[in-house]
Amino acid sequence: MASACYAMTEGLHVMLVDHDEENAAEMVDLLEFYGYKVVSDEYNELLAKKALKEGAYLFVKKPLNEEIVKHLWQFMLTKKIQKNEVRKESKDEYQMNVDDIDKDNIVGDNEKLSGEKNNVSDIEEQSDNIHEAENNIVSNGECKLRRKSRRKNSKETNEGESENTTINKVVRQKNCTKWTADLHAKFMKSLELLGEGRCYPKQIVEVMNVPGLTRMQVASHLQKCRSDNWRSPEERKYNRRPSSNTSLGDSQQKSSFRKFGTMPHFQKNISNQGQRNPELTFPTLHTNSTFVSGESSTQEPLYPPQFHVQPHHLNIGNSFNNSFSSISYNVGGVIQQQRGVSFETLGSQQLQGSIIGSTNYRSDLTLNNGDRHTQNDYNLNLNVPHGTTYPGNIMLSDIDIESNKC
DNA sequence: ACACATATCT
DNA sequence: GAGATATGTG
DSSP: OOOTTHHHHTTOEEEEEOSOHHHHHHHHHHHHHTTOEEEEEOSOHHHHHHHHHHTOOEEEOSSOOHHHHHTHHHHHHHHHHHHHHHHHTOHHHHHHHHHHSOTTOSSOOHHHHHHHHHHHTHHHHHHHHHHHHHHHOOSTHHHHHHHHHHHHHHHHHHTTOTTOHHHHHHOOOOOOOOOOHHHHHHHHHHHHHHOTTOOOHHHHHHHHTOTTOOHHHHHHHHHHHHHTTTOOHHHHHHSOOOTTSOSSOHHHHHHHTOOOSSOOOHHHHHHHHTTSOGGGOOOOSGGGTSOOOOOSGGGOOOOTTOTTTOGGGOOSSOHHHHHHHHHHTTGGGOOOOOTTOOOTTOOHHHHHHHHHHHSOOOTTOOTTSOOOOOGGGTSOOOOOOTTOOOSOSEEEESSOTTOOOO
């Protein structure tokens, strides 16, 4: 290899963006000559800016000369060290590494660079350790370890990044689903359609029919909603949950009601409600004006699907309408709901209109009509006008530029 | 093996 | 705090 620092460059990827195909081809040759993996893309300024925003280390203005290309790795390494130091909060080590890499000295210390490279592939090593552990354990933990391994493999497959295995092992940032108001509304609508006892993440995903949305994401969102007593994100934002509702802490409360695998049945929970341990009685939320329904004990609102977790929300009747109504009337930070309003008559269309009218909904959005969320719904909207001039056309990164970080 | 609920992490 | 990921369970 042409460079003495190949050990450092071989794991690096350079995204080359150049509208001049001839020049791009030359640059690819040059970069590859020095051991960089080149990810060549068509001229795409949006992608370029996005990559920088997402963490690309360098954006070099062309024309590139050989010296720049030859030592791109140093800039990347410096940035990586800095990033690691921020994590470790170890200023001493940081200074040592920076000192070791004399910026005036083009050729770095191969041994130290190799060590740094090992840091880059920490994840690979951890992965190997897992496999080692699996091989060594033959007891009851074997099944669990297998499962762990399977999950791991499955995850890698699902990420759909099989084309570039090197990037796969380094890049772990995932797309971060933004639960926008409309997406959440669609989520809630799905719950309504599924009905009590059928609100499982898998079913919800299917009903929502949002491309790219996974069961895990829905499950996570479901968990969030449940943990906050089925209040919409907007509602949660402006109406804090009373902290003095119970003598038990949240964790204790949750563990007290942990039931795995199956969802509770509506009737069963109603009949059991009066027999619950008084210590486990849940607070009522309607005193916080976030929700209004009949005030009698038999008409306490129910926030499905997890009745056993939120028994204090039980309501015999159209529970979902109540739940949705709560959302409708509390978005935008203003509680508009009035006591005594009957939500039994609120249909989904009313719900939809209410939400759209008070938030930033897209006017063309309709719930559960197969409306596709394009990639832009989940990725950054850079909104960069065509023709914007950028400082250069080569970026060096060790992250997945297609992913959004939380 | 799978999906779930919950805990924990980022 | 939101969302992703890990863990334990049925």
